Amino acid sequence: MKFSKADLDSYVTNGFLVQPELFSAEETQKLVDCLNEFEKNPQPGHVLEKNSTIYRAYHGCHLYDETYDALIRKPELLQPARQILKDEVYLHQLKVNLKQAFSGEHWPWHQDYIYWRNEDKVPTSAILSVMIFLDDITEFNGPLYFIPGSQRAGCIDSDKASDSPEGWEGNVSASLTYQVTNQQISSLVQQGGLFSAKGKKGTAVWFDGNLVHASPQNISPFQRRIAILTYNAVSNAPQDEHIARRPAFLNSRDRQPLRELETSDSLA
Amino acid sequence: MKFSKADLDSYVTNGFLVQPELFSAEETQKLVDCLNEFEKNPQPGHVLEKNSTIYRAYHGCHLYDETYDALIRKPELLQPARQILKDEVYLHQLKVNLKQAFSGEHWPWHQDYIYWRNEDKVPTSAILSVMIFLDDITEFNGPLYFIPGSQRAGCIDSDKASDSPEGWEGNVSASLTYQVTNQQISSLVQQGGLFSAKGKKGTAVWFDGNLVHASPQNISPFQRRIAILTYNAVSNAPQDEHIARRPAFLNSRDRQPLRELETSDSLA
Numbered sequence: 001m002k003f004s005k006a007d008l009d010s011y012v013t014n015g016f017l018v019q020p021e022l023f024s025a026e027e028t029q030k031l032v033d034c035l036n037e038f039e040k041n042p043q044p045g046h047v048l049e050k051n052s053t054i055y056r057a058y059h060g061c062h063l064y065d066e067t068y069d070a071l072i073r074k075p076e077l078l079q080p081a082r083q084i085l086k087d088e089v090y091l092h093q094l095k096v097n098l099k100q101a102f103s104g105e106h107w108p109w110h111q112d113y114i115y116w117r118n119e120d121k122v123p124t125s126a127i128l129s130v131m132i133f134l135d136d137i138t139e140f141n142g143p144l145y146f147i148p149g150s151q152r153a154g155c156i157d158s159d160k161a162s163d164s165p166e167g168w169e170g171n172v173s174a175s176l177t178y179q180v181t182n183q184q185i186s187s188l189v190q191q192g193g194l195f196s197a198k199g200k201k202g203t204a205v206w207f208d209g210n211l212v213h214a215s216p217q218n219i220s221p222f223q224r225r226i227a228i229l230t231y232n233a234v235s236n237a238p239q240d241e242h243i244a245r246r247p248a249f250l251n252s253r254d255r256q257p258l259r260e261l262e263t264s265d266s267l268a
Numbered sequence: 269m270k271f272s273k274a275d276l277d278s279y280v281t282n283g284f285l286v287q288p289e290l291f292s293a294e295e296t297q298k299l300v301d302c303l304n305e306f307e308k309n310p311q312p313g314h315v316l317e318k319n320s321t322i323y324r325a326y327h328g329c330h331l332y333d334e335t336y337d338a339l340i341r342k343p344e345l346l347q348p349a350r351q352i353l354k355d356e357v358y359l360h361q362l363k364v365n366l367k368q369a370f371s372g373e374h375w376p377w378h379q380d381y382i383y384w385r386n387e388d389k390v391p392t393s394a395i396l397s398v399m400i401f402l403d404d405i406t407e408f409n410g411p412l413y414f415i416p417g418s419q420r421a422g423c424i425d426s427d428k429a430s431d432s433p434e435g436w437e438g439n440v441s442a443s444l445t446y447q448v449t450n451q452q453i454s455s456l457v458q459q460g461g462l463f464s465a466k467g468k469k470g471t472a473v474w475f476d477g478n479l480v481h482a483s484p485q486n487i488s489p490f491q492r493r494i495a496i497l498t499y500n501a502v503s504n505a506p507q508d509e510h511i512a513r514r515p516a517f518l519n520s521r522d523r524q525p526l527r528e529l530e531t532s533d534s535l536a
Binding site: 214220 | 369413450462485487488
């Protein structure tokens with residue numbers, strides 16, 4: 001279940017790798033079925049779109065749902081995560097970004113690691129995410145746009161956006177706390193171009209914590225739900241004195257190495 | 269320069285037709301070069317993005333610019349317009365929609381004819397538009413999304429949107445006066461799917477006044493400028509008593525049949 005040498009080289013060069021339909025339709029459907037329950041049972045990590053009653057994201061689902069708890073321990077995710085990070089890993093963050101039909105708002109241009117560095121005190125960028133498509137993603141329903149190779153620019157310092165909500169809410173809103181400037185985006189795109197992460201439901205896309213990305217609003221009648229799991233090297237966990245900076249649904253308290261599901265297990 | 273039988277059939281079935289690179293790079297560049305002048309010389313028909321100093325659109329450019337005045341009389345536009353509308357034609361409306369890099373706002377789902385019917389009193393939907401790409405249009409910079417075949421639903425009645433600006437300004441804003449409901453869009457897309465109007469600069473796209481369309485915001489570093497010319501059958505012009513309802517930059521005062529440019533003419 002590890003990446004081939006060619007895949008690993010491509011990941012290092014581009015900062016991302018697409019694995020079409022890594023999860024079966026049945027497994028993906030189990031992840032989708034949970035969402036109805038989440039909607040009915042509000043949690044502190046559930047956030048709304050701005051000036052709206054429509055959910056934008058559910059954070060920390062593995063903390064209260066056994067299907068998502070099983071997901072983070074799937075061998076097909078843990079093995080490549082360990083391979084890339086060259087260490088045992090723990091789950092630093094998990095969320096389902098919903099970007100609902102007709103109403104899902106955009107995500108401005110940003111990097112993820114700057115949040116984990118500034119807010120959670122993750123020491124280095126030896127951290128990655130894998131997103132799992134819960135719907136078919138096309139050019140119409142708000143795919144992520146990547147700038148290939150932009151992770152090689154490292155963590156780009158940024159002032160806090162003046163119109164961003166205070167506290168962790170700003171870190172997950174359409175007015176993001178840390179954004180990459182238009183001038184920097186133009187320069188990075190001139191070098192690396194743009195890539196749109198599209199594919200069938202069940203597809204997995206791995207991406208570097210410093211990969212610059214954004215995604216447009218969803219004006220289509222199709223939902224665009226993705227689960228994003230962020231694995232960190234155990235050796236790269238924040239120091240104990242920093243452990244409680246953000247809520248546990250954004251900044252895991254459990255930093256022990258994750259053990260794989262037994263082969264007989266599948267998503268509950 | 270007329271449409272072939274197959275092209276015409278496709279236009280009637282789908283409600284639109286794409287002519288890749290109908291205009292040369294040189295002619296397209298002339299249309300682009302004018303835009304700098306328009307920006308420096310504000311006109312009543314120039315409109316801004318909401319809460320912004322960035323231009324969203326220039327209306328009625330043919331009324332004050334000779335290149336755009338020549339454009340509306342190009343044989344490669346007039347001949348298919350007459351062929352489809354089965355009559356002599358006049359230009360009812362012209363605009364350049366800018367959708368600028370990083371900031372161009374979306375256009376909600378709507379039909380065009382309802383504006384010409386309700387606001388200008390154009391009697392029937394024997395009216396069409398042709399847009400000319402002034403930039404390369406990709407999935408990233410806010411292409412128009414069409415619902416193929418949706419023009420066959422006719423003009424879908426709609427209440428005025430409650431958050432739309434009063435007067436003609438609402439007709440050209442991101443909070444459009446007349447919109448098609450999400451429920452209607454879902455149903456139309458289930459029948460016809462979605463088509464994204466992409467292509468190289470100089471491409472022309474013809475579309476029916478009742479074709480349902482929308483376009484997303486432009487978060488990319490690339491501009492997405494289009495000129496849209498609306499031709500109406502001379503026999504379908506509003507009655508004289510209605511002629512001055514909206515400003516001339518939205519609702520032409522000159523309803524005489526357009527004469528073609530001499531072959532020796534090109535865009536000035």
